[in-house]
Amino acid sequence: MSIRIAMLGCGTVGAEVVRLLHEQAGDLAARVGGGIELAGIAVRRPNRHPDVPQELLTTDAAGLVASDVDVVVEVIGGIEPARTLLTDALRAGKSVVTANKALLAEHAADLFAAADSAGADLYFEAAVAGAIPLLRPLRESLAGDRITRVMGIVNGTTNYILSAMDSSGAGYAETLDEASRLGYAEADPTADVDGYDAASKAAILASIAFHTRVTAADVYREGITAVTPADVAAARTLGRTIKLLAICERVANGDDGAEAVAVRVHPAMIPRTHPLAGVGGAFNAVFVEADAAGSLMFYGQGAGGSPTASAVLGDLVAVARNKVVGGRGPGESSYAALPVQPISQVDTRYHISLDVADRAGVLSAVAAVFAEHDVSIAAVRQQGRSTDASLVIVTHSAPDAALRSTVDKIAGLPVVHEVVSVMRVEGEEQ
Numbered sequence: 001m002s003i004r005i006a007m008l009g010c011g012t013v014g015a016e017v018v019r020l021l022h023e024q025a026g027d028l029a030a031r032v033g034g035g036i037e038l039a040g041i042a043v044r045r046p047n048r049h050p051d052v053p054q055e056l057l058t059t060d061a062a063g064l065v066a067s068d069v070d071v072v073v074e075v076i077g078g079i080e081p082a083r084t085l086l087t088d089a090l091r092a093g094k095s096v097v098t099a100n101k102a103l104l105a106e107h108a109a110d111l112f113a114a115a116d117s118a119g120a121d122l123y124f125e126a127a128v129a130g131a132i133p134l135l136r137p138l139r140e141s142l143a144g145d146r147i148t149r150v151m152g153i154v155n156g157t158t159n160y161i162l163s164a165m166d167s168s169g170a171g172y173a174e175t176l177d178e179a180s181r182l183g184y185a186e187a188d189p190t191a192d193v194d195g196y197d198a199a200s201k202a203a204i205l206a207s208i209a210f211h212t213r214v215t216a217a218d219v220y221r222e223g224i225t226a227v228t229p230a231d232v233a234a235a236r237t238l239g240r241t242i243k244l245l246a247i248c249e250r251v252a253n254g255d256d257g258a259e260a261v262a263v264r265v266h267p268a269m270i271p272r273t274h275p276l277a278g279v280g281g282a283f284n285a286v287f288v289e290a291d292a293a294g295s296l297m298f299y300g301q302g303a304g305g306s307p308t309a310s311a312v313l314g315d316l317v318a319v320a321r322n323k324v325v326g327g328r329g330p331g332e333s334s335y336a337a338l339p340v341q342p343i344s345q346v347d348t349r350y351h352i353s354l355d356v357a358d359r360a361g362v363l364s365a366v367a368a369v370f371a372e373h374d375v376s377i378a379a380v381r382q383q384g385r386s387t388d389a390s391l392v393i394v395t396h397s398a399p400d401a402a403l404r405s406t407v408d409k410i411a412g413l414p415v416v417h418e419v420v421s422v423m424r425v426e427g428e429e430q
């Protein structure tokens, strides 16, 4: 039996998939238990692809999907036409492998419904953290455990920028320029630096980890554009570093034992001793906590043509094998249907750095605002200068809304000259 494959897209990832399919044809066939045949490659501009067999190229993606193929590999990206093409493929019983995080984070439920209707597979390991095997471990290896938290660095561009700001002390804008020059940031870096890419990945991770439908719109999102050298310096002084984290948590929902999920993406200070602190440059890492397994860490290359193609090919072998033996991989698991908790109710911790007047009574005025909002202080450090002083406060965990209101009120105190830095703190005891 031979499995016929339609490739949609042949860019950074697709070209590597095509290359590996060709170079490893023999091994892949042995692993699948049947031949793999590339039936066609849909692109927008055929003349831009001199390195692939020209007879396979087509601009008619819909025609290719409708032709006699068993598996559709989608590496076009974006919502349309990918959504329509993949829905049509799944409804026709063709299994789908995709790297498209934006599509999965918005339309996973519809795509899984289409897959279920015709008994097809929908695999998307490459959509989160590139080469790192993460979704399959969550979906299959940890299927018998109870995952409580998934926290990770899932965007290489922002991790590169924050790592560079940490080591050089430079500002965000100049570090972004350098990242663009070196090819670590796209010409339009919005999806990365504003946290949209990480939010899509967080939605996918939370959906799988907590057996609950979570879309990108459910994810609280802050990017890195407001991170200042003062924030970076404040973190360093306290033995911490700043990372853009995707955090998916199982949380209490009221006092009756009910649960909810909280999913957020924002920069946070973590201790330099935390395993995620050592993840530099464009690498990704995800820390998973489960009741029985304890803590697990997944680390590796989160993007790039060849690392991402590795994940695509792993899925391709899995769905092709399922076709050969006549089975199906796991479908959507959303039975828990937990509610999503808004950020205002999520317990977080803040680091707050203030410029204050250097005189008696300042600390008690500031502390009174914390008490008024029922936010307790974990550590405080005051350092006098000539006419003013710096005051650094790290809180215990409290609802995010209470912490925000506390900061707003403190900013208006006459003794506070400036709120120098406000940053959430993660990765240590609450």
Ligand SMILES: NC(=O)c1ccc[n+]([C@@H]2O[C@H](COP(=O)([O-])OP(=O)(O)OC[C@H]3O[C@@H](n4cnc5c(N)ncnc54)[C@H](OP(=O)(O)O)[C@@H]3O)[C@@H](O)[C@H]2O)c1
Binding pocket: 008, 009, 010, 011, 012, 013, 014, 042, 043, 044, 045, 046, 048, 059, 061, 074, 075, 076, 077, 078, 081, 099, 100, 101, 102, 126, 127, 130, 302, 303, 304, 305, 308
């Ligand atoms: N790049 C990475 O490191 C990475 C990592 C993880 C996941 N991903 C995901 O992988 C997917 C592909 O990313 P990429 O970086 O490979 O993108 P890319 O380099 O921009 O390639 C996109 C490909 O899709 C083709 N295409 C675009 N619109 C099309 C249409 N309407 N019909 C047919 N073909 C069309 C393009 O054709 P032309 O070449 O002819 O224009 C191009 O070959 C995205 O979902 C992305 O999020 C990428």
